[in-house]
Amino acid sequence: MVVARLLLAASLVLAFPAHADEADALASRLLTAHNAERVRMGIGPLRWSPALADQAQAWASDLARRGTLQHSQDRQGAGENLWMGTSGYYTPEAMVGAFIGERRHFRSGSFPNVSTTGRWSDVGHYTQLIWPGTREVGCAVAKGRSFDVLVCRYLPAGNIISQRVP
16 A cells, blocks of 8 residues: 555656756756757857846746736846747747747847848847857746746846957
């Protein structure tokens, strides 16, 4: 009987993973998506920052609650990428992939002269993601009524005027 209870308890733990395990898996997928592009560009990998992820979670939750998408005025010097899409439809890789998709307009140069369109805003998420001086990232996803919000924070921040982007 004791063995049966232990097996039942173990199966429940496996069937319903702890929230921390889900958060770790999400963090790993988001970090891997970031670093795959950085490696492709010959730039060193980012480290995951739990502190930045906590800040990102607070802001993502606020945005999801309000149903808006705007940059935080209280980023404590961190860079920030934002994304919003239909709830439950996008994978973490697709969310980060939206930032990476801006590569099609990117050209190497000194910021802000880094876009083939002439508008740095067309590549700003991408340049933050590949910014050579950035070392840490922390991201979080929050669910709104019918959408998910992704917030990623970066330190040191990128997109600095007159600095070169590879």
